[in-house]
Amino acid sequence: MKRLNIFIILILVIFNGAAFSYSSDPKEFVLELVSDAINKLSDKSITNEEKSKYVEEIAKENVDINALGLYTLGELRKSSNKEDINKYQKTFEKYFLKSLTSRLTDYSYSKFEVTMSEQKSSNYTIVNSKIKPEDGNPEIKIDWRIYTKNPDKPLIRDLIVEGLSLARTQKEEFASILSSNNNDINSLISKLEEFLNN
Amino acid sequence: MYLKKVIPITFSALLFLGTISSANATDECFEGVSRSVFKFNMAFDDVILEPIAKGYNKLPSPIKKGTSNFTSNISTLLSIPNNILQGNFKELGNSFGSFAINSTVGIFGFLNPAEKLGLKPLKEDVGQTLGSYGIGQGCYYVLPILGPTTIRDSIGMFADTFVDPFAYVTIREKELLSISGNNIDYYSLKGTTAVDFRSDNLTNFESLEKNSIDLYSSMKSVYLQSRENKVGNSDSDQEDWDLDK
Numbered sequence A: 001m002k003r004l005n006i007f008i009i010l011i012l013v014i015f016n017g018a019a020f021s022y023s024s025d026p027k028e029f030v031l032e033l034v035s036d037a038i039n040k041l042s043d044k045s046i047t048n049e050e051k052s053k054y055v056e057e058i059a060k061e062n063v064d065i066n067a068l069g070l071y072t073l074g075e076l077r078k079s080s081n082k083e084d085i086n087k088y089q090k091t092f093e094k095y096f097l098k099s100l101t102s103r104l105t106d107y108s109y110s111k112f113e114v115t116m117s118e119q120k121s122s123n124y125t126i127v128n129s130k131i132k133p134e135d136g137n138p139e140i141k142i143d144w145r146i147y148t149k150n151p152d153k154p155l156i157r158d159l160i161v162e163g164l165s166l167a168r169t170q171k172e173e174f175a176s177i178l179s180s181n182n183n184d185i186n187s188l189i190s191k192l193e194e195f196l197n198n
Numbered sequence B: 001m002y003l004k005k006v007i008p009i010t011f012s013a014l015l016f017l018g019t020i021s022s023a024n025a026t027d028e029c030f031e032g033v034s035r036s037v038f039k040f041n042m043a044f045d046d047v048i049l050e051p052i053a054k055g056y057n058k059l060p061s062p063i064k065k066g067t068s069n070f071t072s073n074i075s076t077l078l079s080i081p082n083n084i085l086q087g088n089f090k091e092l093g094n095s096f097g098s099f100a101i102n103s104t105v106g107i108f109g110f111l112n113p114a115e116k117l118g119l120k121p122l123k124e125d126v127g128q129t130l131g132s133y134g135i136g137q138g139c140y141y142v143l144p145i146l147g148p149t150t151i152r153d154s155i156g157m158f159a160d161t162f163v164d165p166f167a168y169v170t171i172r173e174k175e176l177l178s179i180s181g182n183n184i185d186y187y188s189l190k191g192t193t194a195v196d197f198r199s200d201n202l203t204n205f206e207s208l209e210k211n212s213i214d215l216y217s218s219m220k221s222v223y224l225q226s227r228e229n230k231v232g233n234s235d236s237d238q239e240d241w242d243l244d245k
Helices: A002-019 A025-043 A049-061 A065-073 A082-106 A166-179 A185-197 B002-020 B033-055 B061-084 B090-104 B128-130 B151-163 B165-169 B185-201 B201-212 B215-231
Strands: A107-119 A124-133 A141-146 A157-160 B140-143 B147-150
Touching: A002 B140, A025 A049, A025 A107, A025 A141, A065 A157, A065 A166, A082 A185, A082 B002, A082 B147, A082 B201, A124 B033, A141 A166, A141 B140, A157 A166, A157 B090, A166 A185, A166 B215, A185 B061, B033 B140, B033 B185, B033 B201, B033 B215, B061 B090, B061 B128, B061 B151, B128 B151, B128 B215, B140 B215, B147 B151, B147 B215, B151 B165, B165 B185
Parallel strands: none
Antiparallel strands: A107 A124, A124 A141, A141 A157, B140 B147
8 A cells, every 4th residue: 555655656746747847958948838838728628727827837847937036126136135035036936927827828829939049158048939829910029048057957037029028128117116116125025915916 | 402401400410319329218308207198198098099909900801911011011111211321231122122012013012022022121210220320219208199219219200200201292292203192191101000000919018017017117118128129120139147247
């Protein structure tokens, strides 16, 4: 019985791990991850709640949320104390996941294609892709900034949609909130919490 | 006579731009006023533009596509003088070739055979031309109805009406190659372009609105990034991402 339990646990761990484990090659990584996401999000037999849970899990595993949080904080990440940064990071992760889920479920895509990739440095590769919306609107060009410091585990750090960086947009939005609140990190945290509670 | 008007205006504008070129585009000219104008624009969008765009989106696809091609083809005319001013002769060939093919074979621009031949001209305006000369954007503000802009782009927008052949035959009421028009033609085209753009971005706007903590700042960032890319004729973000710096 004990053996069977261990076996079942092992199977669950392996299976669960494999569910969100993609290629370590940045180009393949993006292709596999997005194709998987499109299939899941367009599956009508899955409830919206299940889709949201899926997006959250896939993002936690494959997006460098921690680095994204620090980047969007701008220069304040250097001058804030550790306790505030930790509090901010926790709130930012919740905010990011809620906003990502909302953004992804707003759109429906039918065709995804990875066109090319370019290694910018040992830490970054930019993967270029095109996505065709289901509503017949024009094709959208999306570049993925992939962090490859650990070559076995690529992580997404930014999406550049038609030349517009989502991370930079977020950073500039936060900068504006901070500048109108005397660069107080707690004001930004409160705004994020407000968004989470809405 | 026309050049007598254009040259002093251009030089005055360039002198003024020289003084603002060092200003950072993220600086606001008058944020409080801009935020109020932004609110007004959002209300205008809710009541007028968005409903029209939603209605426009329900039109049969060939009509929508044809309208989009038509407005895009006419806006290519503005790229022609700007490509000359930027000394970008490859793009000049693209713009001129695309306009000539689409206006004739493409039945007044309703079809886009030029694209099938590989001609995809980049849209250029005077704001971009000034940017290509190294003139900075100056501070940022929001205009009623017209939306986000900077000092450089506002001057560029005004100068566009002097170099754009379509504006020349419509709002300036001159004749060019026996073609002439009037104010209504000009503003109808601009209005249709706005509706076409808005209809292509219904979901994008809605998503941005829903997920922004400060929509004004998000729109500002999107506008400034888009203008930077257009000036550099690039569609990739060049932001440095070194978190250890």
